[in-house]
Amino acid sequence: MSLDRETVTQIALSAVAVLLFIAGTIVVSTNYGANGDLTQEGGIALVAAIAAFVVVMLAAGLFLERREF
Numbered sequence: 683m684s685l686d687r688e689t690v691t692q693i694a695l696s697a698v699a700v701l702l703f704i705a706g707t708i709v710v711s712t713n714y715g716a717n718g719d720l721t722q723e724g725g726i727a728l729v730a731a732i733a734a735f736v737v738v739m740l741a742a743g744l745f746l747e748r749r750e751f
Contacts, residue, residue: 688746691749692746695742695746696739696742699735699738699739699742702735702738703731703732703734703738706731706734706735707731710724710727710728710731711724711728713727714727714728
């Protein structure tokens with residue numbers, strides 16, 4: 683089964699965005715964790731990481747939509 687170039691680009695871009703989100707949540711949890719719990723600043727940082735993920739996915743979608751393959 684062969685995938686076209688557009689599908690491969692979409693998969694790669696989505697995978698990179700998800701990996702960045704996972705890395706961001708790991709960084710937040712290690713820097714703002716206290717005794718297994720997340721501090722208040724950590725909660726805000728986690729919400730910021732989620733918002734950044736949404737913005738990155740939005741930008742990736744717009745980039746892919748406007749790109750001609």
